[in-house]
Amino acid sequence: MxxxxxxxxxxxxxxxxxxxxxxxxxxxxxxxxxxxxxxxxxxxxxxxxxxxxxxxxxxxxxxxxxxxxxxxxxxxxxxxxxxxxxxxxxxxxxxxxxxxxxxxxxxxxxxxxxxxxxxxxxxxxxxxxxxxxxxxxxxxxxxxxxxxxxxxxxxxxxxxxxxxxxxxxxxxxxxxxxxxxxxxxxxxxxxxxxxxxxxxxxxxxxxxxxxxxxxxxxxxxxxxxxxxxxGLRPWETRPDVPDWMRRVALVVTLHGQHWTGYVFNTFPQMEEALRFVTQHIEGHRVLAYLPGWEGRYYYAYPQYRPGPDLGGDEGFAALAGTARELGVRLMPMFGGHGANVKQYPKWEDAVLRNDTNRYVELLNRPDWDTDRVGEGNQVFLNPGEPGFRAHLVESISAMVREFGVDAAFLDTLGYWFNDPRYDVMDGCRLLRAELLQRHPDLLLAVEGWWDALSALFPLGQHWFGTDRDIRKPRVLTRYARTTGHLAEGTPGPGSTGVHEKGFVPRPPDTSREGHIPVLGIVDDTLPTHAEEVAAICRWARDNGPR
Incomplete structure (x- = not known):
């Protein structure tokens, strides 16, 4: 880019x-x-x-x-x-x-x-x-x-x-x-x-x-x-911010299944992680973010059902029940653009095109399996295309209806494309409107943030690798909130879980206006680094909104 x-x-x-x-x-x-x-x-x-x-x-x-x-x-x-x-x-x-x-x-x-x-x-x-x-x-x-x-x-x-x-x-x-x-x-x-x-x-x-x-x-x-x-509105009066979101002090990233099939946490293991976290911070102040819950991360996109290797529908229902019991809110991750052409036969109808409509635009092409060659079946689709947008709306709605999830995270929507077939921002507006019409209390979050995007989505992941201590915080805090990126490393060696970054040291916790800290959990996090996890939870408890 x-x-x-x-x-x-x-x-x-x-x-x-x-x-x-x-x-x-x-x-x-x-x-x-x-x-x-x-x-x-x-x-x-x-x-x-x-x-x-x-x-x-x-x-x-x-x-x-x-x-x-x-x-x-x-x-x-x-x-x-x-x-x-x-x-x-x-x-x-x-x-x-x-x-x-x-x-x-x-x-x-x-x-x-x-x-x-x-x-x-x-x-x-x-x-x-x-x-x-x-x-x-x-x-x-x-x-x-x-x-x-x-x-x-x-x-x-x-x-x-x-x-x-x-x-x-x-x-x-x-x-x-x-x-x-x-x-x-x-x-x-x-x-x-x-x-x-x-x-x-x-x-x-x-x-x-x-x-x-x-x-x-x-x-x-x-x-x-x-x-x-x-149409930007002040954070304090936004109607698309549920009351519970205003009290969230910590986002807990529960990594599911990697593109290669490696499982970091099954749904029962995610339940145990939430039980541990809520011993150190009140559950109603925790938002649990679930990447890779649908099975092989990005490989399964855009087919969104609880991954069978993690416990399937039954395991996810148990996780949702435990989260409700603890007061924790669940936010599964969906691809706002991403798709595997093998999983979505109609991809050519919606694929993002360059500004002259002569070739397919790619946001990135990760080497998920480390053969040092980018995978060849990942494309990016435009939510402005009616068929793909309807697919996203129904996929998210099904998770709300069946499991009572409280939020949905839409990956990569912060990246803007000049597609001649469908205006990307119009697609985002329609996607948001259709979801909130069905589920008025659903929190919608995205990767990245900028003014017009924050008008649609009140929570965004801060761009990976960019400074959180920004010069003029009101450009964000007047309207929205951010949290840490998916690729922020977990306690210990800094595994980025389902993300393609490998290992990245977790940044130290520092209070930043409008920013909600994130805690990532992979397979070895609690068995090996429980004390660090507990300390992070207590820090968020003592420094975040109540």
Missing amino acids: GFIDTDLSFDPKDPYFPAPGTYGVEWGVQVFTEDNGYAIHAGCAYVHETDRVTVHSDRFALFGQQTTVDAGVVDAEVVNRDGVLEWSIKVRHTEAVKAVKLMLRGLPPEQLRAGWWTPNTGRGWAHGVNGHRIQLEYPGPDMATAWLAVGDEAECSTLSIRDPRVRRQIVHVRHPQYSPLPIVEVVHVTSADDRSQTYRVPPVRLRVRASSAVADQDLDDHLAFAEKAH
Whole structure:
């Protein structure tokens, strides 16, 4: 999923225009279709007023300005409103517009050296320090919302992209050989399901040299926009958060069966683990998360019934009964995207496709059996496709009806795809709505989190490998909660259980606003590390919500 590290091997000779005011910022525009990239023609007209610069180009040029292309029009303007530069860009092209790039140069050099950060960047570090090349993308672990800053928090410049829809936003910073200054690229990628020959880019706002207080207000203004655009509601008043969830202080991951067939815990062993845990923390403050409960993890996807090697329906019913007796809530794991083509013959109807609908998109291709080659039957399906979504809804509903589970975890939904056949976010909204219509008290959780996703799902696993001590916690805590990722290691050597990471040391427990600690249990955890498990439970009991 990382960025493609390629560049032009020549100077594209883009024309740059001044921004209004005394900031020293210059800007340019590039337009992309499926077949080529285009620059504004160097002979275009622009008007520079006191608080406004407008550009009109009735021709494009191929990069390098060698060839003029009579293929459409660009109308762009930047307005200075009370110290905020706001760009409006309208494009018409004879081909469907795939992306539009706003290029900025002339930002304060000391800020560029200090680096870039987003609200969910770890406290105390930044991206692109001392001019190192970076690419940050929304939505995903880079940007929880399409707002970012460059420079120290005491004085920084802020960028806000005000898009009412979930679409890919990319910020790429580099200093190519042909440019006298570093270039900040703000790339807006259009939705593959409705591309057209005319396009208006959502507003891009730049505030140069903001104090800490002004930058904080800028972020709050951006969050107010996101709340309205995506339907974000405060955590305290969310109707999709059951009362019991507000008291959860610990998530206990009870690993079931690995892809290879290795069993970490049968359902009776999971019962024993819950009995031990609830000796050290009240059961009503525990959420039991069950990956690999359906049998061979990921191999069985998307067929979701209690795994026969773990105890089948009878064993799961006993586990559910014990959990209710102890006050513990159960959250089985389901694949929001994942499927084994052998298990789901209709996979081609729903498989995620690239933005031009020419090939299948893959999120990842783990080597589950360690032959050092990724498995060949794992694909990722789009919940926007009605058949797959109906299958997920009925699979989850059956577990609620038959066993009374309290929550459902949807794997990988934090990863966004630009599928031309079905809008992924629309699919997530419909999936959520259909499940809550059937089961209004069901808690829905997902892997990952960002603004529009948190509007739908109040609990997300924090992205694996990213810092929990984020700079601006309110981007999360105002709306949702996170817990530790499935791949967080268990006590002792750090087995990641059903996950493909192998062994990862468990991070120390530290109170983080809005974050619920996780405790993983595999086959040797209680026999060998019971004291550590008990200590973790007591820590969560003493430090979590009540």
